Amino acid sequence: MIYQRVVRPALFRIGGGDAEAAHHTTMGALSRLGRVSPALTALRRWNGADDPTTVFGVDFPSRVGLAAGMDKDGVALKAWPALGFGFVEVGTVTRHAQPGNPRPRLFRLRDSGAIINRMGFNNEGADALATRLAALGPVGVPLGISIGKSKVTPVEQAVGDYVHSMRALRRFADYVAINVSSPNTPGLRGLQDRAMLDELVAALQAESDETPLLVKIAPDLTDDALAEVLQVCTDHGVAGLIATNTTLSRDGISARDAHLAAEAGGLSGRPLTARARDVVAFIHREAPDLPVIGVGGISSPDDATRMLDAGASLLQLYTGFIFGGPPLVRSINREIGRARPARRRGRAHLSPPS
Known part of the structure; x- marks a missing residue:
């Protein structure tokens, strides 16, 4: 309740309510911490x-991770x-450093428990992140790195x-x-089309040096488009999927x-809850052996x-972490930890998916 x-009210007042100013202040404090x-x-x-748990050959101390976008540059x-996070995903980073889209570009929808962002992959670049990670050493939990296309790079390159x-x-x-699903880089979502995704995944698999590859997908794909993405992923032995990214829909806004x-x-947060869960359920039904990281509207x-x-x-x-803070991470870890025996028996441990 203190958070x-x-x-939270103190953070939300920073910069006269500027969401991005509050974010930078928070990141600075966490860096010092x-x-x-x-x-x-x-x-x-x-x-x-x-x-x-162990997923795609990686040992995770807990199932709750930090999504990409929060700590882009690590x-x-x-x-x-x-x-309380059991793993962290940094990025999305791009080959070229880039400032992202003009500000303002981050908006809190407090009554809806949501955020709209058009950040545009603002980051210091892949080489700068590599330098930082080399100096930092082990993080202490598994580290995921999200990579995307630079805005200056044509889609065909x-x-x-x-x-x-x-x-x-x-x-x-x-x-x-592999982030091919952000709506904020022109042409990026086109990389989810079967032929383009096939070429991209094949090239990255050849360069992976056995590092597990995951594909992050949009919640706005039709079932037919999702099925094509799944086919590409299974054809190339992709380790898993991340479902989902933000949505272009505005359904659920108060x-x-x-x-x-x-x-x-x-749009991210509570309005995305049901759709993200439906996409995860579709993937699990159509490709039950393909691990999925579920993200989107997890607020409780x-x-x-x-x-x-x-x-x-x-x-x-x-978004759930922005509104709920560390207490949310702790409460989720405790709840799913208590439910672990039921999960291992393969039974639903609370409500079935709706």
Whole structure:
């Protein structure tokens, strides 16, 4: 309750309510926290989770991870495990450093428990991230790295762009996520089309050096398009999928937030809950042996357990963490940890997916 009553209101007031200013302030604080070992130890003892699992050959201390987009350049990597995360995904990073889209580009929809962003892959570039990770050393939990296409790179040259990032970063990654689903880079979502995805995945698989590859998909794909993505992934032995990215839909936005619905960008958070779960369920039904990281609208322990019931092997938080903070991570870890025996028996441990 302290987070909701004290910490979150203070964060949301930073910069006169500017969401991106609050984000940078938070990242700076977490970066400094990562240099204070006694504080990290104490926090990890308090927030620590006991729900180990192995997915695509990687050992995870818990199923709850931080989604890409929060710590794009890996500036606060030492802090996230102390807040209860069992893995962290940095990025999305691109071959070329880029500033992203003009500000403002990040909007909170408080009544809807949602965010609209059109950040545009703002990051320091793959080579800069590689330098930072080399200096940092082990994070303490599995590290995923999300890679995407630079805005300046034509779509027809996208494969080389991704390959450069893969070569620069694969040695630091426990898995690499291929982001072809952000709505904020022109032409990117076209890479989900079967022929283009086939070429991209084949090239990255050849460069992976056995690093597990995952494909991150949009929630807006039709069932037929999802089936084609699954076919490409199974044809090339992709390790798993991340479902889902943000949506272009504006369904589920409350009347109080309607004035923000016209903002361009991807919508994340509570309005995406049901659709993300449906996509995970579709993948699990059509390709039951393909692991899925479920992400999208997980705002409570019940959302988390329903996502696991739908077929997710792991979970990621982004918008839910912004609104719920570390207490949300802790409560989800505790809930799914208590439900572990039922899950191992292959039974639904709370409500079935709706």
